[in-house]
Amino acid sequence: MESNLEKFSNIVDKHHKKIIFIWIAIFLISIPIAVHLFSIVSYNVTGSSSGSTDSGSNNLQLIVSVSNNSFSNSTKAFFENISNNFEYNNITSLYSIEYNLINSSYYSIKKNAETALNAAYSKYNLTPQTIPKALNDTLISKIANEIKNQLNNSNVIEHNSSYEFIVGIIKGYYNSSPLYVINNYNYTNYPIIPSNNDTVTLINYNHTTMISTVKNSNYSFVETYINKFSKDYGVTAYVTGSSGLSSNIESETNFGTLLAIAIGVLMVVIITGLIFKSPIAAFVPLIIYSVDITIAFSVFYIIYHIILNSTVSFFDPALAAILMLGISTDYLVYMLYRFKQELKDNHRESVKVSLRGAGAAILVSGTTVVLAYSILSGFNLAFLGSTGILDSTGVIIVLLSAITFMPAILISLGKKVFYPNFKNGFSFENLFSRLAHFDYKNRYFIISIFVIIIAIFAYFFIVYQPGLNFIGLLPNSNSKTAFYLATNNFKFDPIDPLIITITNTKNLNQTAIYNSIASINGVKYVKLTNENNSLQILTYLKPLGFSTPALNDYNNINDYLEKSHVNYNISGLQVFLGSAVKNMNGSVPFLILSLGVMIFVV
Incomplete structure (x- = not known):
């Protein structure tokens, strides 16, 4: 050379x-x-789509909002402001769902009541003009109670004072119109509200934190708009999601x-x-x-x-x-x-x-x-x-x-x-000369110390396979704060569920699959939907989606589905990170060995 x-x-x-x-x-x-x-x-940062509202999509922004009471008039006004500026069909929140629910319920109840009344009028050979008022009120009361019972038995909605609301719809009272109810009632007094099954990922158990979704690909625009006026309503809001x-x-x-x-x-x-x-x-x-x-x-x-x-x-x-x-x-x-x-x-x-x-x-x-x-x-x-x-x-x-x-x-x-x-x-040459003399004199002791340290760290690496605290590696930001805030306040991760899709659902015991996944220790909430001959299972986990415990839960769910011999696909942040951790842990020993051989050859 x-x-x-x-x-x-x-x-x-x-x-x-x-x-x-x-x-x-x-x-x-x-x-x-x-x-x-x-x-x-x-x-x-996700490598895949994830989220209850497809938080992995760059077209969606998630708003995590915190207030003293999410059912207060000021909080409702905050979401009305968002809904008015992003339109109801472009936002999903507890209040936009409620708005659509009351609207659809109003027209559904009106149509069903009219059909039932017309059938009753025909039965008695009467018309709305000729039927006695007492009999008409009796019929309306009976029909209202039947519709109320149907609502009560529904898994989609719950009621507070549905009877008066239904009677008002049948009789055409103005105070039963959707617009009047939305503007003049507090959420807790609405005659019809979504069931807990449909709101568990939108509002936390003590009603202080809410999650909403805005269909808008411009994260900066949404964040600027939300930050501009949220404090005016006594709400602290963070915009997050994959694009955030x-x-x-x-x-x-x-x-x-x-x-x-x-x-x-x-x-x-x-x-x-x-x-x-x-x-x-x-x-x-x-x-x-x-x-x-x-x-x-x-x-x-x-x-x-x-x-x-x-x-x-x-x-x-x-x-x-x-x-x-x-x-x-x-x-x-x-x-x-x-x-x-x-x-x-x-x-x-x-x-x-x-x-x-x-x-x-x-x-x-x-x-x-x-x-x-x-x-x-x-x-x-x-x-x-x-x-x-x-x-x-x-x-x-x-x-x-x-x-x-x-x-x-x-x-x-x-x-x-x-x-x-x-x-x-150079002034420092004498210092390094003394250091070299010390190293030579104590060479065996120094080598032994390093060998012991390396052995200790190698043991911990092999025995305790390291995880990937991915979100901890990310710089601090409002989006990162929102992830932690949502998980802490909901007591589970409402932002990053596992999305399981099972095809060929013929002869599939959906109840058994639901119960088995729901019984896994780290699973908080499971929601099933059937679409195009396939079963979609949204699985919300207790730990943060970025964390090692969430990856363990994903592995347990994946193992169960493999043993069930069903055709399935799992997407979500945990899948991406689980694969990353597995590759990392599997590659490191071979990487170290390869580097050692290469250094020896060079």
């Missing part, structure tokens, strides 16, 4: 101006391409990435400046990193958008940028350090010696990192699908710039790179 590096260093020395020109030219060409990378970044989380993640991730890079760059400048006591040496790594990251982002865009026609996970550009900053600084500072140690009158010869010495270490280290991330790209790990490719590509660019661009700059600048401190020695 030394002879090859010697030849390579001679080439760099001979063509250093051309090398600098090539890097600058590629950098300038890359700028307009690199800025497009964020247009193909995916901020989707994605929107929050986009802003927080972009800001967080820029902040992390800014802090990292500042620390690099300060530390490098202190080590070499030179402002020029402090900024050289920063300049080269800026060129590297710009070129890398343009290559990322070309690979994923033009070649693969795909998107990039929002984790990956941030991780690649931070990784490249660390590795770039490491390699470049090492090269600067070696150059200063070798610095003599002929600085060009010093650069070549430095490249032959430091270049070998940089090549071995860089190759190891590239191979490690290339191996990572072969494992299907959640949210890290493109990390391996991006990071290995980024490290290759850093590696190339460290052994070509950096030496070329050093040849051009010479001693001036260390202005005003041209001394060869």
Whole structure:
């Protein structure tokens, strides 16, 4: 390797101006391409559709609202405001369901009562004009009681004072009209209200928290509108859902990435400046990193958008940028350090010696990192699908710039790179010399300590398979707060149910399936619907949908359905995360083994 590096260093020395020109030219060409990378970044966090109201759909926004009493007139006015501005057919809430229920009940009761009365009139050979008032009132009372009993026996609705409401509909009283009831009664006094089975996922048990769904794909518009007036009604409202989380993640991730890079760059400048006591040496790594990251982002865009026609996970550009900053600084500072140690009158010869010495270490280290991330790209790990490719590509660019661009700059600048401190020695060398002596003297003890620590952590990893606290990894936002708030106040997760679809329902014992799923420890509430010869089962779980206990509940349900020998499909957040955790736990041992073999070979 030394002879090859010697030849390579001679080439760099001979063509250093051309090398600098090539890097600058590629950098300038890359700028307009690199800025497009964020247009193909995916901020989707669910990987699938989920939610009682299809919360996985970007067309729906979930509103989690909290007040002292969800049945108060002010809270009702809050939802009337939403309903008026988003239209009743575009919003699903306790009050919009109630509005539609009273409307449909009104016309249904009116039609059934008219049919029953006409039949009674025909039976007595009378008409509405000729029937005695007492007999007419008796008939109306009888019909009203029959309709009331039908309502009472229904699983869909409950009643408070349905009898007077029904009589009013039959007699055409204005105070039984839907508009009058909605505007002049409190929810608890409505003559007809939805049953608990239909409202359990809309309002919590102590009536302080409600969940509503708005059909509108513009999350920012809905959030701005809700936040603008919710406090006027004494309501604290949060807009969430998959598009809400994605929107929050986009802003927080972009800001967080820029902040992390800014802090990292500042620390690099300060530390490098202190080590070499030179402002020029402090900024050289920063300049080269800026060129590297710009070129890398343009290559990322070309690979994923033009070649693969795909998107990039929002984790990956941030991780690649931070990784490249660390590795770039490491390699470049090492090269600067070696150059200063070798610095003599002929600085060009010093650069070549430095490249032959430091270049070998940089090549071995860089190759190891590239191979490690290339191996990572072969494992299907959640949210890290493109990390391996991006990071290995980024490290290759850093590696190339460290052994070509950096030496070329050093040849051009010479001693001036260390202005005003041209001394060869470093003040911290004595400290590291004593540290090396301590390490050598206590080498067996230090090795034993590390072996014990590794063994302890390996034991805990194997025995207690790690979960994936996904929502805990997300930046704090209103959407994240809404998820926690809804689960805490409902005592189960009303936002992310499992959606089970069973086909070929002929001879299917639906009751047995319902009872078996409902009896699973983590299941809070199960709702069955039949549609197009298939059975859909919404299964609401007690723990938060993002949590490890929810994944365990999903596994239990999945195991039961497999043993039942039914044709089924399960969708929902737990399915996506369950697969992610399973892949992660299954891949890590093989990943570690592969990396160990690769490091040994290199």
